[in-house]
Amino acid sequence: MKRPILEIRNLHARVGESEILRGVDLVVYPGEVHAIMGPNGSGKSTLASVLAGREDYEVTEGEVLFDGKNLLELSPEERAREGLFLAFQYPVEIPGVSTATFLKTALNELRKHRGLEPLDAMEFMTIMRQRAALVQIDPAFFSRSVNEGFSGGEKKRNEIFQLAMLEPRLAILDETDSGLDIDALRIVADGVNALRSPDRAFVIITHYQRLLNYIVPDVVHVLYRGRIIKTGTKELALELEAKGYDWIKDTAELEA
Amino acid sequence: MSERVESTDILDQLTSEDYQYKYGFESPIEEEIVPPGLDETIIRMISEKKGEPEWMLQWRLQAFRYWQQMKEPHWANVRYSPIDYQAISYYAAPKRSGGPKSLEDVDPELRRTFEKLGIPLHEQELLAGVAVDAVLDSVSVATTFREKLRSLGIIFCSMSEAIREHPDLVRKYLGTVVPPNDNFFAALNSAVFSDGSFCYVPPGVRCPIELSTYFRINARNTGQFERTLIIADEGAYVSYLEGCTAPMRDENQLHAAVVELVALAGAEIKYSTVQNWYPGDKEGRGGIYNFVTKRGVCLGDSSKISWTQVETGSAITWKYPSVILKGDNSVGEFYSVAVTNNRQQADTGTKMTHIGRNTRSRIVSKGISAGYSNNSYRGLVRINPSADGARNFSQCDSLLIGDKCGAHTFPYIEVANPTAIVEHEATTSKIGEDILFYCNQRGIDTETAVALIINGYAREVLSKLPLEFAVEAQKLLAISLEGSVG
Ligand SMILES: Nc1ncnc2c1ncn2[C@@H]1O[C@H](COP(=O)(O)OP(=O)(O)O)[C@@H](O)[C@H]1O
Ligand SMILES: [Mg+2]
Numbered sequence: 003m004k005r006p007i008l009e010i011r012n013l014h015a016r017v018g019e020s021e022i023l024r025g026v027d028l029v030v031y032p033g034e035v036h037a038i039m040g041p042n043g044s045g046k047s048t049l050a051s052v053l054a055g056r057e058d059y060e061v062t063e064g065e066v067l068f069d070g071k072n073l074l075e076l077s078p079e080e081r082a083r084e085g086l087f088l089a090f091q092y093p094v095e096i097p098g099v100s101t102a103t104f105l106k107t108a109l110n111e112l113r114k115h116r117g118l119e120p121l122d123a124m125e126f127m128t129i130m131r132q133r134a135a136l137v138q139i140d141p142a143f144f145s146r147s148v149n150e151g152f153s154g155g156e157k158k159r160n161e162i163f164q165l166a167m168l169e170p171r172l173a174i175l176d177e178t179d180s181g182l183d184i185d186a187l188r189i190v191a192d193g194v195n196a197l198r199s200p201d202r203a204f205v206i207i208t209h210y211q212r213l214l215n216y217i218v219p220d221v222v223h224v225l226y227r228g229r230i231i232k233t234g235t236k237e238l239a240l241e242l243e244a245k246g247y248d249w250i251k252d253t254a255e256l257e258a
Numbered sequence: 259m260s261e262r263v264e265s266t267d268i269l270d271q272l273t274s275e276d277y278q279y280k281y282g283f284e285s286p287i288e289e290e291i292v293p294p295g296l297d298e299t300i301i302r303m304i305s306e307k308k309g310e311p312e313w314m315l316q317w318r319l320q321a322f323r324y325w326q327q328m329k330e331p332h333w334a335n336v337r338y339s340p341i342d343y344q345a346i347s348y349y350a351a352p353k354r355s356g357g358p359k360s361l362e363d364v365d366p367e368l369r370r371t372f373e374k375l376g377i378p379l380h381e382q383e384l385l386a387g388v389a390v391d392a393v394l395d396s397v398s399v400a401t402t403f404r405e406k407l408r409s410l411g412i413i414f415c416s417m418s419e420a421i422r423e424h425p426d427l428v429r430k431y432l433g434t435v436v437p438p439n440d441n442f443f444a445a446l447n448s449a450v451f452s453d454g455s456f457c458y459v460p461p462g463v464r465c466p467i468e469l470s471t472y473f474r475i476n477a478r479n480t481g482q483f484e485r486t487l488i489i490a491d492e493g494a495y496v497s498y499l500e501g502c503t504a505p506m507r508d509e510n511q512l513h514a515a516v517v518e519l520v521a522l523a524g525a526e527i528k529y530s531t532v533q534n535w536y537p538g539d540k541e542g543r544g545g546i547y548n549f550v551t552k553r554g555v556c557l558g559d560s561s562k563i564s565w566t567q568v569e570t571g572s573a574i575t576w577k578y579p580s581v582i583l584k585g586d587n588s589v590g591e592f593y594s595v596a597v598t599n600n601r602q603q604a605d606t607g608t609k610m611t612h613i614g615r616n617t618r619s620r621i622v623s624k625g626i627s628a629g630y631s632n633n634s635y636r637g638l639v640r641i642n643p644s645a646d647g648a649r650n651f652s653q654c655d656s657l658l659i660g661d662k663c664g665a666h667t668f669p670y671i672e673v674a675n676p677t678a679i680v681e682h683e684a685t686t687s688k689i690g691e692d693i694l695f696y697c698n699q700r701g702i703d704t705e706t707a708v709a710l711i712i713n714g715y716a717r718e719v720l721s722k723l724p725l726e727f728a729v730e731a732q733k734l735l736a737i738s739l740e741g742s743v744g
Contacts, residue, residue: 054695054699055698056695057695077698077703078698078699079698079699079701079702079704081699082699082701083701087699090696090699093696094692094693094696096696096697096711097657097687097711097714098687098711098712098714098715098717099710100714104697104700104702104710105700108700108701111700111702111706112701115701164700168700168701
């Protein structure tokens with residue numbers, strides 16, 4: 003049996019006075035795709051942020067192991083270099099830094115961490131062209147500032163492009179499907195499917211079941227009020243779609 | 259809980275680090291300093307010590323009389339405690355300055371100082387093609403590459419020497435661009451200026467090397483009053499580099515330089531500055547007051563003057579390198595990166611005065627503020643009635659690091675000719691925690707992220723610098739970044 007890439011045990015986290023994660027347990031093995039669903043405000047983005055190391059969130063209890071290492075004591079950049087990638091729900095614009103410069107810097111930081119030589123400009127351009135094709139990114143974007151003036155859909159595709167460039171061990175996609183039309187959704191899904199591999203795991207956060215028609219998950223979880231209240235197969239997503247979140251909320255309240 | 263999560267706002271850490279001033283040392287060279295205070299006697303003493311002719315003394319005295327009638331201006335967006343002009347010593351000269359003929363004659367202690375500063379004074383740097391007229395405090399100490407320049411008819415020497423050796427040129431142009439009564443600080447400079455650089459490029463000559471001057475404030479309590487005059491005769495070209503750095507100290511020091519540029523018909527002058535005077539500590543104690551008047555005149559048709567500046571130092575920077583576009587078809591440019599951190603204040607920009615027909619000007623200003631600093635762009639584009647077909651384009655961008663600093667833009671536009679086209683664009687961006695976290699999440703640490711963003715942001719201006727200076731300027735940005743990034 004392989005070692006889990008991610009093990010979350012009884013994770014509690016707060017922002018200011020309010021506790022948002024209230025005991026999350028989740029185990030993800032390499033090669034798996036997990037979907038996390040749940041109504042707005044359940045704590046999905048909070049979970050992603052805590053895993054990525056955002057400072058606003060204070061972990062009050064529990065532990066997280068990433069490939070066996072204590073994730074919570076690593077800085078955000080160390081987590082990234084260890085192979086944790088977050089596709090942001092709201093990607094930011096970086097003024098004055100081209101996508102090419104940004105990704106070259108990021109990729110060479112990862113390579114340095116792994117004891118590899120930095121890529122030269124030619125090697126880098128070759129990889130960039132090849133990965134851009136995966137999510138149909140126009141090479142004209144390489145010289146534009148990161149996300150600056152990009153449409154919502156372009157920003158989301160750019161996140162998947164970065165994922166393809168940085169080749170993480172674990173990729174967390176936070177509502178990458180929201181704001182995408184059906185064509186863009188398909189492009190993103192095809193890109194993700196192409197990047198699935200036995201050593202790489204995905205945690206796909208989504209509000210809707212739609213994306214899961216294209217990226218078929220191994221496991222589906224429902225996060226509600228800071229806890230995973232239900233876990234199932236891809237049929238669970240369909241059931242949620244049909245019955246709505248109220249059904250699961252009622253179940254949760256009955257159990258509570 | 260891990261320490262990292264408990265640590266407070268990352269931007270607080272970013273902007274609160276002590277500014278490790280790289281060049282904070284004083285060299286123990288003996289200096290000759292006149293007593294503090296300013297009156298006619300002091301001015302006569304300065305002029306006499308420098309062996310100046312009578313006309314120069316009279317010019318200084320006239321400027322002093324103007325200055326006495328003038329009031330210190332306070333319209334800039336900067337705050338500082340009153341300057342006691344009678345507490346300043348107006349002259350300092352290294353003692354053994356009998357006019358060294360070669361590098362071997364230069365005081366070894368002084369040469370060590372220059373080496374610490376990384377100022378190239380040895381053979382390798384000669385090969386690198388840089389002629390250095392190094393100014394330590396007030397007296398020019400060493401000048402190199404003179405022979406080559408002389409063979410082309412180019413005069414490049416200290417202002418003191420120019421006054422002695424080339425009085426006709428100096429009398430013809432000194433004070434024609436920045437008159438002694440132009441403003442309070444120009445009047446003060448005209449009365450007491452210590453030394454500086456003089457350059458004349460004869461008609462049709464392209465100066466084959468970048469001319470450099472390194473300035474350095476060294477004597478305690480000694481104001482700096484550099485005076486620079488550059489003349490490019492018809493069809494001539496010259497590129498001039500000015501870089502400065504000053505040692506760590508507590509008292510505020512006034513630096514009131516005057517730079518005048520004259521471009522005759524078809525001539526081009528490129529003037530580049532990297533300014534890194536001591537900015538004071540993080541509470542704003544100490545640091546240089548950099549109140550400079552820099553102006554060029556495109557006197558002849560089709561002439562061009564280009565100012566490029568990278569301003570990272572000084573407690574207060576107050577300067578507007580400007581161009582008077584007198585000749586038809588003349589071109590004025592201003593490219594600026596001004597970085598302020600901690601408690602630094604900068605009010606800088608340019609004035610483009612269009613007089614000739616089809617004159618063109620371009621302004622690119624990039625302000626970067628961090629810590630509790632304040633950074634203002636102030637610019638004037640004036641199109642006179644005579645300036646048919648004049649054009650201006652201005653781009654003024656501000657970048658904020660954190661939320662305790664300020665950026666301000668004061669663009670003044672006065673158009674008195676209906677055929678003129680004036681365009682102004684401005685943007686404000688912020689490096690907030692969101693952006694830094696995004697970079698961190700891609701494996702890029704905060705310091706690298708800020709350097710990446712700032713270099714990208716300043717690229718258009720840095721690219722205008724001569725290559726070897728651009729590298730130095732990038733390093734300087736990195737040094738000021740070390741102050742803003744934990
Ligand atoms: N930085 C924050 N400051 C204050 N409240 C927050 C912050 N981030 C999230 N929350 C709150 O935590 C709850 C969960 O938010 P979020 O994790 O964004 O949910 P989801 O992604 O599932 O929609 C919400 O009530 C939200 O208002
Ligand atoms: Mg969310």
